[in-house]
Structures are given as C-alpha cells and as structure tokens.
Amino acid sequence: xxxxxxxxxRVICKSGxxxxxxxxxxxxxxxxxxxxxxxPKQSLMLMATSNEGSKATYEQGVEKDKFLINHASLTLxxxxxxxxxxxxxxxxxxxxxxxxxxxxxxxxxxxxLTVL
Amino acid sequence: xxxxxxxxxxxSVPEGENLVLNCSFTDSAIYNLQWFRQDPGxxxxxxxxxxxxxxxxxxxxxxxxxxxxxGRSTLYIAASQPGDSATYLxxxxxxxxxxxxxxxLTVKP
Numbered sequence: 001x002x003x004x005x006x007x008x009x010r011v012i013c014k015s016g017x018x019x020x021x022x023x024x025x026x027x028x029x030x031x032x033x034x035x036x037x038x039x040p041k042q043s044l045m046l047m048a049t050s051n052e053g054s055k056a057t058y059e060q061g062v063e064k065d066k067f068l069i070n071h072a073s074l075t076l077x078x079x080x081x082x083x084x085x086x087x088x089x090x091x092x093x094x095x096x097x098x099x100x101x102x103x104x105x106x107x108x109x110x111x112x113l114t115v116l
Numbered sequence: 117x118x119x120x121x122x123x124x125x126x127x128s129v130p131e132g133e134n135l136v137l138n139c140s141f142t143d144s145a146i147y148n149l150q151w152f153r154q155d156p157g158x159x160x161x162x163x164x165x166x167x168x169x170x171x172x173x174x175x176x177x178x179x180x181x182x183x184x185x186x187g188r189s190t191l192y193i194a195a196s197q198p199g200d201s202a203t204y205l206x207x208x209x210x211x212x213x214x215x216x217x218x219x220x221l222t223v224k225p
Contacts, residue, residue: 006159034212043120043217044160044205093159105213107152109159 006108023094029074030096122216139206
C-alpha cells in the first residue's frame with residue numbers, strides 16, 4: 001500500500017518552454033502533497049506544500065509564479081515549471097500524506113528534468 | 117532553522133563489514149526522524165522511522181538510534197553487502213521534513 005507515482009520519469013525540454021509533472025497517490029487519498037527538488041549530490045529541498053483544494057504554500061526563495069502547483073483532487077497534484085531555464089534542471093520528487101496520517105509522507109520515484 | 121548534517125559524505129567498505137552512518141540536527145524539538153535509501157536517479161525508499169519518544173528501531177540488518185537531546189541519530193548496518201550500495205538520507209520532521217545531504221555508501225565485493 002501507499003504507492004506514489006510520478007509522470008514523466010524523465011523529460012528534456014527547450015529553454016523557455018513549460019513542463020508539467022504529475023504526482024499521483026495510487027491507493028490512498030492524499031490531503032497533503034509535497035514537492036522537493038534535488039540537485040546532484042545535494043539534499044532534497046522542500047519547494048512547496050499543497051493541500052487539496054487550496055493554494056500551495058511555498059518555501060522561502062521558491063518563485064510561486066514559476067513553479068505552479070495544482071492539487072485539484074485527493075489523488076493528484078501537478079507541478080508546472082514555467083518558462084524553464086537550464087538552471088531549473090534538477091530531480092523533482094513529490095511525496096503524499098494520507099488523510100489522518102499526521103503527515104507521514106510516501107515518496108514518488110522522482111522526475112529528472114533537463115532543460116537545454 | 118533546522119539544519120541536518122550527515123557524516124561522512126561518502127564511505128567505501130569491503131563486503132561483510134559492519135558500519136555506522138551519522139546524522140545530526142540542530143533543533144531537538146522534532147516529531148520524528150527517518151532514514152531513507154536512494155539509489156542513483158531514483159526516489160526514496162523508507163528504511164526506518166523513529167518517533168521522538170523512541171530510542172531505536174530495527175529492521176533486519178539495520179538499526180537506527182535516536183538521541184534527541186544531543187541532536188544525533190546513527191544508522192548501523194550489519195554485515196554489509198554490495199546490494200547495500202546507495203545513498204542514505206536522514207530526515208527530521210517538525211511540521212515539514214528537512215533532509216541531510218546523504219552518505220554515499222559503496223560496498224565492495
């Protein structure tokens with residue numbers, strides 16, 4: 001149980017384009033989802049926390065207009081990187097917390113974004 | 117602000133050795149601490165979760181301890197195997213989760 005999927009697993013795009021990454025909880029309803037970014041050989045850094053049906057809460061230094069997060073249902077959250085630049089190339093990982101779990105997090109497999 | 121540090125950053129051992137990975141955190145007011153494994157280019161696999169009221173957790177060859185007052189946790193791996201090669205991350209939670217940068221473990225056959 002508690003499986004989280006991400007799609008796509010890998011994406012390459014041109015600079016200036018937008019990329020959408022999906023995070024799905026497959027066998028549970030997630031009231032809260034988290035988005036992390038991980039640069040090579042570095043730690044996971046929390047970007048934002050999203051609660052179903054409300055606006056995401058962004059960490060300091062994360063541009064909310066560049067990283068659009070939508071959590072429209074209890075099983076799906078999306079992260080859209082708008083006007084992507086090479087410095088946005090990174091590994092993006094989402095996690096999901098089941099309802100009533102007191103924010104225990106289950107992690108997705110990650111999405112590797114490369115911006116050319 | 118909570119800071120999580122992992123030492124060493126990298127470790128290489130021969131197969132069969134017992135080893136210890138270290139994690140320290142600056143704010144002892146945590147809800148829990150969790151150890152993860154991350155294979156190259158992959159997501160996270162949860163290994164052990166220690167609640168703030170607990171001192172240790174064990175799973176197979178893995179044992180994790182928590183000393184909240186000193187802000188430290190250790191992950192002990194017994195009889196290491198080449199399949200244990202991965203990056204090991206610790207994360208502490210109080211509200212959100214804060215991760216260390218990880219220890220890259222290589223177990224040589």
